[in-house]
Amino acid sequence: MKYLIAVFISLVHSIRHVIDLEICRKEMIRYLKKSINLSLCYVDFLDSTKIRNAPRAGEAAFLCCAYDVVTDWRGFNEKQYFVFKKILLSIVNSEVAEIALSLYKKEKDELLCDDGLERGEVALKFITVLTGMEERFRERTDFAKLGRILQIGDDVLDYEDDLRNNELNCLASPRKWDYLKLVASEITDDGIKKLFPHGKIIKKVLFQVKKKAERMLKEKENKDSC
Numbered sequence: 011m012k013y014l015i016a017v018f019i020s021l022v023h024s025i026r027h028v029i030d031l032e033i034c035r036k037e038m039i040r041y042l043k044k045s046i047n048l049s050l051c052y053v054d055f056l057d058s059t060k061i062r063n064a065p066r067a068g069e070a071a072f073l074c075c076a077y078d079v080v081t082d083w084r085g086f087n088e089k090q091y092f093v094f095k096k097i098l099l100s101i102v103n104s105e106v107a108e109i110a111l112s113l114y115k116k117e118k119d120e121l122l123c124d125d126g127l128e129r130g131e132v133a134l135k136f137i138t139v140l141t142g143m144e145e146r147f148r149e150r151t152d153f154a155k156l157g158r159i160l161q162i163g164d165d166v167l168d169y170e171d172d173l174r175n176n177e178l179n180c181l182a183s184p185r186k187w188d189y190l191k192l193v194a195s196e197i198t199d200d201g202i203k204k205l206f207p208h209g210k211i212i213k214k215v216l217f218q219v220k221k222k223a224e225r226m227l228k229e230k231e232n233k234d235s236c
Contacts, residue, residue, distance in 0.1 A: 012056065012061050013053050013064075015064040016064045016068035016071065019069060020045045020048070020049035020075075021045065022068075023045075023073075024041065024045040025042075027076065030093050031079050031090070031094075031097075032090070041075065041079070044075045048070075050211040051071075051212045051215060052137055053067045053211070054210065054213075055067065055137060055212075056143065056208070057207075063141050066140050070137045070140045073098060076098075077110060077114070079094075081114065081117060081118075082177045086114075091114065106136065106139055109132060110132075113132045116128075122178075124180070125180040125185060129161055130161025131157030131161075134153065134160060135157070147205070151205055159192065162190075162192060162219075165179045166193060166222055166226075167219060187227065187230065190226055190227050191223075193219055194223040194224050202216055
C-alpha cells in the first residue's frame with residue numbers, strides 16, 4: 011500500500027507540473043519513469059509503521075525529479091529556477107525548501123565538494139526531513155557517509171548517460187576506481203537490512219549498483235593485466 015500511495019502522489023505532482031517544467035513529448039517517458047522509480051525507492055526510507063508518511067515519499071520523489079530537470083536537463087536556466095522554487099514552496103515549508111535551494115546555488119556555482127558527492131548528503135537530508143526519518147537515520151549510521159555512498163550509487167547507474175550528456179558524475183574524476191571500490195565493499199546484505207529494514211526496492215537497486223561496480227572493476231583488472 012505504501013508503494014501505491016507514494017507512486018500515486020509522485021505522478022499527480024509530475025503530471026500537474028508538466029507544463030510548468032516545460033516537459034516536451036520526447037522527455038515525458040523519462041520524466042515520469044524517474045518520478046515513479048524515485049518514489050518506490052524513497053518509500054523504503056520509511057519504517058513499516060510510517061504508512062502515513064508515504065505521501066511525503068511521493069512528494070520527495072517528484073521534487074527530486076523536478077530538481078534534476080531544472081539542473082541537469084535545463085542547465086540551471088534562471089527562469090526554470092524560479093519555477094522550481096515556486097513549486098517547491100507550494101509543497102514544503104521554507105525550511106525544507108532551503109535545503110534544496112541552497113544545493114541548487116552551490117551546484118550552479120560549482121562549489122560542491124568531493125567530485126559532487128556532497129549532493130548525496132544534502133539529498134539524503136532533504137528526503138529524510140521531508141519523510142520524518144532524519145533522526146532515525148542519524149541514529150543508525152554515519153549520515154554523511156551514507157549520503158555519499160547513495161550518490162556514488164546513483165552515479166554508477168547513470169554513468170554512461172551522464173557522460174553522454176556532459177552532466178556531473180563522480181566517476182568522471184581521477185578517483186573513479188576508489189569510488190567503485192567503496193560502493194562494492196560497503197553495499198552488503200546486513201548493511202542494507204540495518205539501514206532499510208523494510209526495504210524491498212532499494213535493496214534491489216543497491217545490489218544492482220554493487221554488481222555494476224564490481225563488473226567495472228573487473229574489466230579494469232583484466233585490461234591492466236593484458
